[in-house]
Amino acid sequence: MPGQARRWADLRVQVAYRCRRLNTGHMVEADQRHDTREALGPHALMLFFVSEAPAEPHGYLLHTAYRLWLASPESEDLPRLLADLAEVVRTNIARAASAGRRWHPLGPDASMVNGGDMSPPPGATYVGVGVSTLDSDQGRWQQVARTLRDGSGGRYLSAFDLKGQCYVLLTDGTALHLDRDPQARIGVDGIRCTKTLDPDRPAYWHNPHANLTEQGDDATRELWRRLGMLHHTLTSHLHGGRPA
Incomplete structure (x- = not known):
């Protein structure tokens, strides 16, 4: 396999690892802040960038910035959240252009993120966007979080027993879904x-x-579609017609 193809294969693995780590951290933080004034919403945004690093095995470093939201009715509807984000991005691009500036999702103006690698090296390249969600086939986050506290799940559970998911689109056309299941068999x-x-x-x-x-139920396909719209807007702006 050519070097560039190997690099992309490695990048997919690294992105999946970052997703797993971020989703776990998201779960733990949301559990700790549940039912407080600083309670977190069940969804998070992830932006992926790479910078050149010749000393690394595949010549790059992956940088991941993310955004968490406080719990609110608006932050619980993921497709709506993604549609709103795409609209905000388009507005930020147009507003900056009218002022003779070029907007960037990491800031300094109108940043999309509030955590992670918010200041990657100059020249870092956008390679994808993803979402972390605490909703899973175990239930919606708010429902599952209550189960942790009232014991209605039938056995003792902690946040470390709960599942989470991530959806990612990369600029080489990759779509990746991670089902983070702490109870999965070894090797899965x-x-x-x-x-x-x-x-x-x-x-x-x-x-x-x-x-x-194109797989899954209507809600899943709609999530991919909304994520794709956001990804397309970011890619078109940040790559400006250049190869991703």
Whole structure:
């Protein structure tokens, strides 16, 4: 596999790892702040950038910035949240352009993020966007969080027993879904991806997730569609027609 293809395969693995780590941290923080004035919403935004790093095995470093929201009715509706973000991005781009400036999602003006790698090296390149959500097939976050406290789940649970999910789109056309399940069997990583994570996988390998964004129920496909709109807006602006 050519070097660039190997780099992208490695990047997908690194992004999946970052997603798992961020989703876990999101879960723990939301649990600690549940039912307080600083309670967190169930969804978070992730922005991925890479900078050149010749000393690294694949010549790059991954930088992840994120945004968490306080709990509110607006922050609980993920498709609506993504649509609103896409509109905010378009507004920020236009407003900066009218003032003779170029807007960037990491700031300094109208930053989209409030945590993580908010100041990557100059020249860092946007490679994708994702969302972390605490909603899962165990239930909506608010419902599950109450279960932790009232014991209605039938056995003792902590935040470390709960599942979470991440959805990611990258500029090479990758779509990736992470089902973070602390109870999963050893060897089950919960990753579904439209492109390979293994650069040495045979070319004839059949990927059952090649059409990932078209799979699932209506709500899942709508989530992918809204995330895609945000991703397209960011990519068009930050890459300006250049190859991603």
